[in-house]
Amino acid sequence: MNPKIVVELQNIVGESCVFTDEDTRKNYGHDETEDYNFPPQVVVKPKTPEEISAIMKLATQNKIPVTPIGAKTGLSGGALSIYGGIGLSMERFNSIIEVDDKNLQVIVEPGVITQVLKDAVAEKGLFYPVDPSSLGSCFIGGNIAENSGGARAVKYGVTKDYVLNLEVVLPNGEIIWTGANTLKNSTGYNLTQLMVGSEGTLGIITKIVLKLIPKVTHTILMLVPFYKAEQACEAVSAIFRAGIVPSALEFMERDAIDWTMKFVEGVSVPIKEEVQAHLLIEVDGNYPEVLFQEAEKITEVLEQFEIDEVLFADTEDQKNALWKLRRAVGEAVKSNSVYKEEDTVVPRYALPILLKGVKDAGKKYGFHTVCYGHAGDGNLHINIVKGDMSDENWITEVPKGIVEIFELTVQLKGTLSGEHGIGYVQKDYMPLAFNTAELNLMKGIKKLFDPLGILNPGKILNM
């Protein structure tokens, strides 16, 4: 990095917020995606949209790549500085500007941890329902960049469903608002939803207006053991067809729950040997008597499948323990072996077909998979674990299997990523989901926002 650029960056954000030492650069060179590390040449920690605007003007003049970096919890490599350049850490954008309980909205900066935001609005009797598994460490800005989902999406929707308006710094340094702070909007093209899920490739989000809903007071949580994994997937659709919209409907294969119980202390559930998979089912609402009726309806639906005894979480502690178990699956699998994770999503009735296809691909190409995820949304996280597979097969055979899994996903009217994004690791597979005309439109949008290709280059699209 040209030392003159470093000095100019120091002039913009102050010397104490510019870092060129190797440790810092390496620390900002990774997220939670496999074991990748692409360090930026310089890490900058701005505090205001105006500072980011100045940085982007400098980057534009000098054609320097800029990669926005959030909490580094991403699973598709969106925050990796593939081409070096400036790593733009958003960690100092950490204010909750206003919890507006009159309009049920919150204005927040992107570097606020999702759980902190949820707690702050809960204090005013409000509810921000989106809860990615990393909610204790991820940033709300990153959630918007990736259009994060999570367990409650099945009832409450994903991040995009709560974003009303965004302040964004464009690659050329201009500052815009994408919409208005309203629940309805038919005024021009929807720039807000173009920004959500664009993985930091179109602009840098600096303020966020989110819709909130009134708090929900009661939940019932149950863990259901299935003797056949595919029947667990079938039950998902059956519950909805009975007219019930659970607030969570999570699927875990046997390995996922076993590995996680070993990984997380103090969480243990007795499981019979023959059990292949579990569903974790939650209903929520403000009227306990209604929840009991819904839970009863669900157990009636479940009776048509081969299940073991349903475990109801009786106390808050038991509920927290089950959620802790579910949320730690990703990390548990990661700790167990080198792995690759796919984030496939299909219409929920197609889940059993997808699961069978994943296992078939594994048999064909010699890899083991551990599957779990948000079954209510048809969103299956497929962890391909290396285990004792040879390095050669890992490199040559696994990608063939991934292509087959993605082809099946698309054939089932699904797509590559439900909530983790395409980022760096999935971009070569985009032509499996989109034809040339579709990809050309996306490339055209990228060029419109970022004609020099300096903002988060090397992500989503090969161009």
Added chain:
Amino acid sequence: MNPKIVVELQNIVGESCVFTDEDTRKNYGHDETEDYNFPPQVVVKPKTPEEISAIMKLATQNKIPVTPIGAKTGLSGGALSIYGGIGLSMERFNSIIEVDDKNLQVIVEPGVITQVLKDAVAEKGLFYPVDPSSLGSCFIGGNIAENSGGARAVKYGVTKDYVLNLEVVLPNGEIIWTGANTLKNSTGYNLTQLMVGSEGTLGIITKIVLKLIPKVTHTILMLVPFYKAEQACEAVSAIFRAGIVPSALEFMERDAIDWTMKFVEGVSVPIKEEVQAHLLIEVDGNYPEVLFQEAEKITEVLEQFEIDEVLFADTEDQKNALWKLRRAVGEAVKSNSVYKEEDTVVPRYALPILLKGVKDAGKKYGFHTVCYGHAGDGNLHINIVKGDMSDENWITEVPKGIVEIFELTVQLKGTLSGEHGIGYVQKDYMPLAFNTAELNLMKGIKKLFDPLGILNPGKILNM
């Protein structure tokens, strides 16, 4: 229109589906926007995406404007053939392709009437909740083009919240799908939501995949008379802050309800002279006992305001009568006088300020307004009625008032249109809502999709 073009159009769709007679052209030259009529030079009624693709290739070669036309119920002039050319009627795209009760989805063509769609999914126990007031005559494709709302948006969201995937013919004739048939999607830029609300300016929608929800079985509907119109607006926000999300929360000024009772036969409600406005409030759900509790909570909230006796609709007939009354307000106002309608939307707590601002602008510039709308969403329909105002003042003074109303709207963090779109009649006001950088992005998107500017020219943006 060059006769050779007419012949080529006949070759594409068949002679019986091409019209050049004046009556047909005039009939396809209007929608429900004031008294505008901009007839196309030729009306074409294609049946398949491939036919539309061929028409767009022909239009591209010959630089002929093409205006997509739905049910002609629009309120912003989106379907007017401002520059003549080809009027592309979508009325033959009238099939419900599949009601998928396993995945809670429906695949539908754009020319299906919204109520027909709602009825078809209801037969399978499913619910498509979006209900614009024109639901008995508007097309689902038009709803998507304008991102229509309606009374139930306050609880269930607007059209965009149900659109999963779209088949679209681009201006150059290419056929694309915008996404996947999934509830979650983090795979590339959100072309689906870019298309929703783009008012037929980016592409022609030919197939639609919508999300559905399980049916809801019970409602309670009440009509609440307020002695002060601004208190009715204040009550809206108070109901939400009490933790209740009504399924409808509609506001009607005194004139709106009086004029409508005269206009619609068989619907009459006794109203005291001092009553200035009404709220029509609905709660819905599957558990009647819960609805009674919610209705009781609402009446408790209402006690803090100056209201007359609440009218509960006891029977389905009474409910239908009240909804008929509410839905006919627009037509009733229209039948009463020459008028202009604004579709302002603000955060709901700002409604009383907006209402006062509207009345102040009316006093200042000498016009009378009748206001009503979806108060739960902060969406106020402002009907400026000509009455006995002079033609000169109508032309010179009213636009000044509209500018002031829009400026106030934007200052309140709201925007120009909540659900009717910008179309032809509001496009000159767009710079009140967006800065140059924002408008340039929108213009860039239009150029990317439609470099020759042949698709629905003269709408949304001045370019």
